[in-house]
Amino acid sequence: MYINAIGYYRREDCLKNNIKHEMQTREEDIRSYHNAIIHSLPHLPYDLTAIDLIIFMSDTGADEILCFIKKEFKSLNINILTALSDSTIINSIELINSYFLSKLSNKALLIYVAEEVVTCFFSNEKVAAKEGRVISISHAPIEHKRSRFLYMSYANSMLEMNGYFLSDLSYLIFNDSTDKVIRNAINSLNIPEDKVLVNTDKPISKPIDSFLALAQNYKNFKTNDLIYILVFRERILMGSFLLEIE
Template sequence: MFINSTGYYIPEKRIDNQYLAQINDSTEDWYVKRTGIITRARANEGETVNYMCIEAVKSAIKNLPYDIHEVDLIIFGSYTPSDTISTTAHVIQKEFNIDKAKAFYISSACSSAVNGMEIIKSFFETNISKRALLVCADQNSQYSNDHDRESGHLWGDAAVALFFSNEEISSNDSKVIDVITRGLGNIGKGPDGITLNPKVGIQMLYGKDVFTNACIYMSEFTKYIIKKNNYTIDDLSYFIGHQANKRIISFVCNELGICESKSLTNIETLGNTGCASAPLVLAQNYDNFKSNDLICLSVFGGGYSSGTCLIRKG
């Protein structure tokens, strides 16, 4: 399958370390050393998940090589949806009047985007769909607590949109070579590692377990997909890891032997944007990729779950 166009929406507001240091009796440097985060993107009251997703789709439409009404599959990935009944997939279908499209919502925490890609790939291979739209977003600030010293400083808000086709449409399309995912609910603390109860908010009660398993499985999945498709780590042009913690990304790159110049990140300025995370980095850098660049996305989500995909730029 092929990526035809990408787009995104990032709120302008930023929450800096100075603010968090003041309310938590800590230091700005403590946050940088612990996570690599300097500022976090923060949505305002009107920048709901629905709003951010619609704006991300508008951004992607600008370079779409076909009419959006050709889309026959809309998948929305999130763990902080604006509504769990009237899903953002259906809101987008209405906003852009995309008739005759299947539309639904998925969630496997921060692995949702790669899971969405795998679903799209399956729909294409079975001729159920030919054009697909994947939109991922999280408004973590709805549920995060700035006073939570364990994880309140991690979260950011953003949305990303990617259009896919079952065949190459233009020379600018990028080929998705392979996608693999796996549920890891039986590993470590599993479902207890990271939780979001609407009445309590986002909690990471076992941060060390999350950190350890993210490092293990992002590395393992990347090695596997590279070998499976007859490449080597040296063949990679860029690596995009889940933007959860800069130290996790650094550990994975060191484990894989990927030089820092090949690792693309946005966590320093945006924080952990959840489901949008890795594909958001892809979208932000998409126009800078050169023909035949080989890009690997590797993600890890609460639950736990993990996934990796290989992309060749057109």
């Protein structure tokens, strides 16, 4: 499974352009989310009509936004699924992969709506020169969920299971931006500070922040880079996925 393109849109970007979200009507607010989704489409290496599956995730209970998206994509006859509110990005990527393996889909779009919007296009095969291959998707075992610091041994074991070593790791991405956890990652994995990518803009991180950090840095990744993405929910490790740029 490959990531063909990934994009993001932040509400803060609107505010910098003097757009006052608080004063917008519901219709205008929905349209702003729609524009955020469309923002990533220029990076897509194939026509939008090739997509046959959309997974919609939301941390905000955005039913109106989902209805708006369904209306916009209705003419394309795309299967649109909604992830459960207590789900994670790991579950959604796993669901897309299962559709690919079952030959029920060839190209999929994952839409994650929170305070930001992240959109990610997947395919079951490589279609462009530089794409990210999803090597593995895993859920954290219970013993590693109990502590924010045990995830380092989990990361090490997951790399070894896939034939890699810590020395092969190019970047580590996760959504716990507290300084103590970041320092623990640097010291435990013995990787340079600039190889740890987090979203440090918010004191309280959400699961989307791992995905957002991936989207923000994706254009800087180079061929053969190995990226490991960890996803927390309320500082409990939920799972991870391993990505290699090919």
